[in-house]
Amino acid sequence: MYKIILLLYFSLLVTYSFGQDKVTVVEHSTDLLKIGKKIYVLEDQKGDLSFKKIQKLEQQGKFELHDKDIFIETSSESIFWFKFQTQNKSSTDIWLNINTTYLWEIDFYSPDSLGNYKKPFQTGVLRLEQEKKYPSNTFWLPLQKEGNTSVQTYYLKVKSGRSLEVPLLVGSLHALEQEKDKGDFITAGFVGALLIMFLYNSFLYFATRKKLYLLYVFYLFGIGFSVTFANNYTYWSEFFGKGDFYVWTHTHIVVWITPIEIIVSLITIFYLELRKNHKKLYYFLILIISIIFLLGLSNLFIPLQKIQPIHQSFLIINAIINLVIAYWVTFQRKKNGLFYALGWTCLFASVLIFLATINGFIPYFTYTRNAVYFGIILEIWLFSLALSDHIRSLRKENKRVVQNLLLKAEKEIEMRNQIIENQKQLEEANTNKLKLQIANQERMILRNIIDNLPIFVAMIDTEGKYIIANKMYEDNFFLPISHIEGKHYSKVLPNKLTEIHDSYINKALTGSIVEFTDPIILPNGQMTYSYGKYFPVFDENKKMKYITVFVTDISDLKYKELELQRLNDTKDKLFSIISHDLRSPFAQLKGILDLFEKGGISEEELKYFLPEIIKNVNYTSDLLNNLVYWAKSQMSGLHADPEEFNIYKLVANKENLFDKEIKGKDLSFTNQVAQETIVYADKNMIDLVIRNLVANAIKFCRKTDTILVKSEETANDFLIIQVVDTGIGISKENKTKIFNEENFTTLGTHKEKGTGIGLKLCKEFIEGNGGKIWIDSEEGKGTIFSFSLPTKAK
Numbered sequence: 206m207y208k209i210i211l212l213l214y215f216s217l218l219v220t221y222s223f224g225q226d227k228v229t230v231v232e233h234s235t236d237l238l239k240i241g242k243k244i245y246v247l248e249d250q251k252g253d254l255s256f257k258k259i260q261k262l263e264q265q266g267k268f269e270l271h272d273k274d275i276f277i278e279t280s281s282e283s284i285f286w287f288k289f290q291t292q293n294k295s296s297t298d299i300w301l302n303i304n305t306t307y308l309w310e311i312d313f314y315s316p317d318s319l320g321n322y323k324k325p326f327q328t329g330v331l332r333l334e335q336e337k338k339y340p341s342n343t344f345w346l347p348l349q350k351e352g353n354t355s356v357q358t359y360y361l362k363v364k365s366g367r368s369l370e371v372p373l374l375v376g377s378l379h380a381l382e383q384e385k386d387k388g389d390f391i392t393a394g395f396v397g398a399l400l401i402m403f404l405y406n407s408f409l410y411f412a413t414r415k416k417l418y419l420l421y422v423f424y425l426f427g428i429g430f431s432v433t434f435a436n437n438y439t440y441w442s443e444f445f446g447k448g449d450f451y452v453w454t455h456t457h458i459v460v461w462i463t464p465i466e467i468i469v470s471l472i473t474i475f476y477l478e479l480r481k482n483h484k485k486l487y488y489f490l491i492l493i494i495s496i497i498f499l500l501g502l503s504n505l506f507i508p509l510q511k512i513q514p515i516h517q518s519f520l521i522i523n524a525i526i527n528l529v530i531a532y533w534v535t536f537q538r539k540k541n542g543l544f545y546a547l548g549w550t551c552l553f554a555s556v557l558i559f560l561a562t563i564n565g566f567i568p569y570f571t572y573t574r575n576a577v578y579f580g581i582i583l584e585i586w587l588f589s590l591a592l593s594d595h596i597r598s599l600r601k602e603n604k605r606v607v608q609n610l611l612l613k614a615e616k617e618i619e620m621r622n623q624i625i626e627n628q629k630q631l632e633e634a635n636t637n638k639l640k641l642q643i644a645n646q647e648r649m650i651l652r653n654i655i656d657n658l659p660i661f662v663a664m665i666d667t668e669g670k671y672i673i674a675n676k677m678y679e680d681n682f683f684l685p686i687s688h689i690e691g692k693h694y695s696k697v698l699p700n701k702l703t704e705i706h707d708s709y710i711n712k713a714l715t716g717s718i719v720e721f722t723d724p725i726i727l728p729n730g731q732m733t734y735s736y737g738k739y740f741p742v743f744d745e746n747k748k749m750k751y752i753t754v755f756v757t758d759i760s761d762l763k764y765k766e767l768e769l770q771r772l773n774d775t776k777d778k779l780f781s782i783i784s785h786d787l788r789s790p791f792a793q794l795k796g797i798l799d800l801f802e803k804g805g806i807s808e809e810e811l812k813y814f815l816p817e818i819i820k821n822v823n824y825t826s827d828l829l830n831n832l833v834y835w836a837k838s839q840m841s842g843l844h845a846d847p848e849e850f851n852i853y854k855l856v857a858n859k860e861n862l863f864d865k866e867i868k869g870k871d872l873s874f875t876n877q878v879a880q881e882t883i884v885y886a887d888k889n890m891i892d893l894v895i896r897n898l899v900a901n902a903i904k905f906c907r908k909t910d911t912i913l914v915k916s917e918e919t920a921n922d923f924l925i926i927q928v929v930d931t932g933i934g935i936s937k938e939n940k941t942k943i944f945n946e947e948n949f950t951t952l953g954t955h956k957e958k959g960t961g962i963g964l965k966l967c968k969e970f971i972e973g974n975g976g977k978i979w980i981d982s983e984e985g986k987g988t989i990f991s992f993s994l995p996t997k998a999k
Contacts, residue, residue, distance in 0.1 A: 227270070228290045228356050229375050234297045237376040237384055240289055241274040244373065249284040252364070256314060256322065259286055259360065274568075278369040280510040285369070287361040293349035297377045302384075303344040303361075304372040306330055306437045309455065312362035313346050325362070330455055333447045342437050345381065366456060366510040368517070386802060388575065390795075392438055395578040399429045402585050417475045420468055425585065427465035432581060456509055459516045463501025466523055470494050473527045476545055477534045486530055493523050528553060548587035555580020607736070607762060614660055614755045615738075621664075621753075622742060624650070661737070661756035667749055669693050669710060713739035713752045722759070734763035794818055845887040845973045847998070852926065853878045855892050856914045859899045866903050870910070870955070877915040884924050884994040890970040891994065897963040898928040898990050904953035905988065906932040922997055923976070928990045935982040943980065944968050967992070975999070 229240045245268035247259065254262070262268070268288055278285070293299045303311065310332060312325040328335050328344055339345035349357055363371065374381065403425045410418035434454075454461065470490050474480060479487035500516045531546035558567070558576035567573055655662040655675035664672040674689045674697075682689070682697060694710065695703045709719045719739040737756030744750050797818065800806045856876045860867070867874050884891070895914075902912045913929040933954060935943070943964055971978045971992045982988040 228292050230292045230294060231299045231375060231377070232294045234295045234377045235380055236295065237374060237380040239274045240373045240375055241271055241276060243289055244271050244276070245269060245288040246271050246276065247286040247288075249286060250282075252282065252284040254284075254286075256325070256360070256362075259362075263288060274372075276369065276371040276373075280366060280368045280513040282366075282510055284362060284364045285371075287363070287371075287373075288358065289361075289373070290356050290358050291348050291375060292356045293351070293353055295377060296351060297379070298350050299348045299375060300339070300378055300381055301346045301348050301359075302341075302374040302376075302381050303346070303363075304374055304437070305343060305370055307367045307370055308344070308363045308365045309367075310362075310364040311344060314360035314362075315346075315348070316357055316359075322360070329364075331452060333451070339378070341385065345378075348375065366508060366513075367458065368513060383802060387572075388437075390798070391572070391575050391578055392433060392436065395582060396429060396433065398582050399425055399585070402589060403429075406589070417472070420472050420475060424465065424468045424472060427468065428581060428585075431462055431465055432577060436575060436578070457504050458509060459501050459504035459512055462516075462520075463497055466497050466520060467494050470523060470527060473530060473545075477530065479530070479534075483530075483534065486534075490526065490530070493519070493526060497523060524549070524553070544587045544590040548584040551583035551587060552577075552580045555583075607757075607759060610660070610757065611736070611738075611755075614658060614662065614757070617654060617658065618662070618740070618753045618755065620654070659757070661735075661754070663754040665694060665710065665752045665754060667714060667751065669695070671697065672751055709739055710752065713741050714749070716741050716743075716749065733758050733760045735759065845890060845970075847886050847974060848888060849883050849885050849997070850888045851880075851882065852884050852891065852895075852916070852924070852994075853880045853882050855888075855895050858892075859895055862896065863899060863903055866900075867912075870903065870906055871908050872903065872906055873909075873911040875911070875913045877913060878926070879916065882916055882924065883996060885997050886974040886976070886994045887970070890974060894967045894970050894992065895926075895928075897967050901964065901990070902928055902930040902932065902988070904957045905934075906930050907954050910987075918996065919993070922995060923993045924996050925991055925993050929987065930989075931987040934984040934986050934988055935980065936984050940980055940982055944978075 227243045229238055229243050231238065245263075247262060247268045249259075268286070276285075276287070291299065308329050310327070310329040312327055314322045314325045316322055326338070326346065328337060328346075337344065338347060348359065363369070374384065376384075403422060406418050406422050406425065409415075410422055470493065474487060474490060477483070479490065497516075497519055500512065500519060504512050504516075528546065528549040531549055535543050535546050555576045555578075558573055558580075572579075652673075652675075655673070658675060658677075661675065661677045661681075663674040663678065666672055670693050671690050674686060676686070678684070678689050678697070679686050682699075684697060689697050694706065698706060705723060709721055713719045718741070720737075722734070722736045724734050735756050736759045737754065740753045742750050742753060797806070801808075853876070856878050860874050860876060863874075899912070899914070906912065910931045913927075915927050915929065917925045917927075919925060939951065968978050971994070975995050976993040978990070978992040980988065980990055
């Protein structure tokens with residue numbers, strides 16, 4: 206008998222030893238373990254197995270050991286069961302994080318103290334009535350308490366109509382929160398980068414009105430929602446509550462993803478000009494778009510688990526087609542599509558890294574799991590470069606058109622020279638009457654040719670007299686051709702033009718070709734820009750006979766060039782402010798958070814830094830607000846929309862807005878504007894002006910200083926508002942810089958920073974509403990900012 210007992214004991218010992226390596230053991234509170242290779246999986250294809258049946262199947266060895274860090278499966282109607290074991294040797298409770306939002310229904314079976322399994326805890330994205338065990342975007346479930354060191358067995362039952370990706374992480378709440386913070390930080394950075402590019406390309410669209418920029422703005426908007434949704438951040442779908450819309454976004458993903466895919470292909474069509482240059486590729490891409498549209502529409506009637514595999518296949522096909530077309534057009538047709546192709550390449554590389562991560566080919570951690578974020582950021586950056594390259598291409602194309610026009614004019618003049626030569630030969634061979642007829646006929650032909658050219662064309666002899674001039678001279682100088690031909694150019698051109706062209710003609714008379722680009726004021730007062738050439742023509746003895754002249758109006762090109770330069774300067778200013786003033790506060794905040802995450806500083810030390818963090822965040826908020834108004838005023842112009850409103854209330858609101866800053870410096874703030882004071886101006890603009898002036902006064906006040914806002918009506922229906930402070934004042938040198946120098950700023954009394962654009966905005970907005978702004982200040986005693994506004998419509 207004792208031999209049988211010994212044999213049984215030995216068998217149990219061997220079984221325990223071999224099974225122990227599949228137990229997830231948490232030894233430290235900082236451990237965060239991926240348990241994908243320690244779980245057993247069973248597929249319930251019909252979805253009708255009970256928990257008791259599952260336990261029997263487990264005893265029969267029907268569960269299969271999973272061999273990858275992450276469990277993945279294509280969308281289907283099957284239900285999947287997971288079994289895993291844990292042992293808690295740490296000094297804290299341990300939890301399970303089902304790190305996904307793809308699961309519609311989750312049943313969690315955990316043993317009680319006697320090892321029995323009762324009613325499961327039910328959760329999942331479509332179980333709207335069930336609260337989560339822990340407030341997180343994914344599903345966190347409690348496992349073993351501190352001190353419970355026994356091996357515990359747990360079961361999970363999951364169901365979803367989407368493709369399954371089930372990362373299972375075990376660790377303490379602290380370890381799980383640290384991992385979640387990494388994902389939150391990456392997502393915040395991604396959304397911030399998208400927002401900057403969204404604003405920048407929106408400005409470009411409103412400035413240029415190009416459809417391509419509008420499509421790209423919609424693409425950025427859609428990517429912001431879809432990629433964060435795919436990476437477990439579904440908060441936007443909860444905006445209207447967890448009701449019908451929330452369920453619809455999860456069960457009809459194909460419907461609302463489809464427009465984004467279509468926009469991607471439309472960008473390819475517009476950017477690479479497929480309809481114009483590559484019609485076969487254009488119609489092929491339209492065919493793919495149509496199929497994707499029909500698949501998206503079908504999700505309204507066909508369940509997600511049936512349509513998603515087909516949709517994903519076409520999504521991949523569409524992406525590959527766009528990538529291949531971009532490279533083909535770039536390298537075969539010499540088109541400027543390289544940046545666009547590289548953008549697609551970055552996106553593909555990030556998707557490959559993501560797929561390699563969830564399939565176990567490379568280690569699973571936050572940065573590889575979220576590789577698509579980085580790929581899309583690179584793609585967006587390269588797409589933006591591609592759009593900038595597109596603008597440069599358009600500019601080159603415009604220049605080419607002008608050059609072709611000038612070349613055509615040169616050829617026409619060469620034709621004229623040939624006609625003159627033919628005329629000479631005919632005159633030598635025929636009678637005077639025949640010569641005259643031929644000359645008149647040729648002159649008529651020449652006249653018809655040059656009179657229909659959209660440029661100034663003329664011939665001047667060596668004495669400076671016009672031999673011939675086309676109708677452009679008659680139309681623009683208000684003289685008939687008969688009063689131009691045979692006259693000296695100084696008798697035809699206005700005095701200022703004569704002074705300019707004296708040097709050109711004198712140089713051409715020396716035998717040199719003269720090329721010029723000048724602004725011209727026509728007799729009607731119109732300002733134009735011209736481009737022209739003087740060509741000396743010689744006889745067979747190399748003696749100059751006459752000078753051919755042509756001048757064309759390049760005003761449109763010049764204005765476009767000036768506008769492009771202005772937009773480029775605005776872009777440079779915008780990026781300069783973003784890279785220097787906006788990046789610095791975020792860098793400081795990131796540095797402190799990184800130190801806290803790595804344990805470099807404690808919570809108490811973090812609290813010590815909180816005031817500085819809040820100050821930086823407030824500074825960044827003010828900067829963004831001013832930056833948006835400034836950029837809009839620079840790129841598309843802000844136009845005042847005046848109305849009558851109570852300015853007393855605006856001032857009172859600022860006292861409430863800056864209450865914390867006022868109390869922080871122990872300042873006295875007094876609003877002496879009469880309560881019923883009405884002005885006629887753009888309310889939003891004046892609100893920003895008062896906010897900037899009050900913020901400026903607070904910035905340069907010392908402790909216990911005073912701030913006073915008062916008003917005074919004038920006799921000419923204007924109101925003067927003054928923001929008076931007893932702060933440190935402004936030096937005479939700095940006072941001249943405030944409204945004149947770009948981005949001039951100084952530190953406040955508590956080292957507060959500024960952007961240098963707030964007061965410039967104030968000046969633009971006040972003058973845009975028909976008022977004026979000025980400064981009175983004495984260093985060490987205080988400052989008075991005064992501005993005037995009309996009290997009623999003129």
